[in-house]
Amino acid sequence: MDRRKALKNVAFLLGTALSSSTIGVLFESFTLPEDEKNQVFFSGTDEEILAEFADIIIPTTKLSPGAKAAGVGTFIPMMIRECYPPVMQLAFSSGLKEMESKALKDYNQNFLSLGIDQRQKLVGDLRTETIEKKEPYSFFTIARDLTLLGYFSSEIGCTQAREYLPIPGKYDGNAEYKPGQKAWAT
Template structure:
């Protein structure tokens, strides 16, 4: 199985995990949504949940679902993104279900892991082609961006997947000046 830390080392989330594939039926045991979407409808939220878990799967560190990345992306659409970007993501999530139903007769979240991976790989190729041809941004590149941001700014992503350095560090008050040495000058 591909190590997520190595996959992100090249450039945060190049879809190596999705294009290479990995073992495990992620979609087969898909739990019901444990959160209430703010900007998305239920079908879009389920597609987002399944896609996010494929983009950042659970390995020796928590995956996107455990890090609550789908909730982050939904909240980002509801409160942060401009209307154009929000609509691009929402229409893209709807398109994922449309494409899944056309190809397999089921919603994206109900597909097998291999079927989901194939569909996401196709979107990744389309996004790369759009970027090279200077075409408008593909929804999947925006989805990957916000899933990555959501994961690495979550507590599990920041503390378990990355090396965490608390800033400004530990505070030790009331210590003798001799233990510190000279005072700092700016």
């Protein structure tokens, strides 16, 4: 199975957790012409910022590592460059810069220098602004969606955050599900 098909399957399983714009990108089978790919550039610092952002969305818990450990910080830029149309690539890149500017304006520090409480507040503010503005291609929505997609399609997301059977058995529609048990990944 190729990566695009696997990501579509994960997106389908995540259902309404992903926005319609992200689902549209994945289900339209974007095969971007080469001149439309890589309209934006992400530095190593941008990937670090995205990893920290993703770790706010899915933090490390005592039961499983978070999005940063799953490599979502490099997954997000790859997906933006390779799968998203130019208008969404530019909106995402612009939103990332705006988040960094907001950190400097509100806290007089760049995003990576902020404490965890300040980062959480900043990301919460971005979420609220996104809901109020109802923008079709917002940085927050795309980054959140790709965090979920990247995490739950990673080895960590499939094997540690969810229940996993490495060797599938027969289908049992009446399988026992214990209270507090993780959701099935397979």
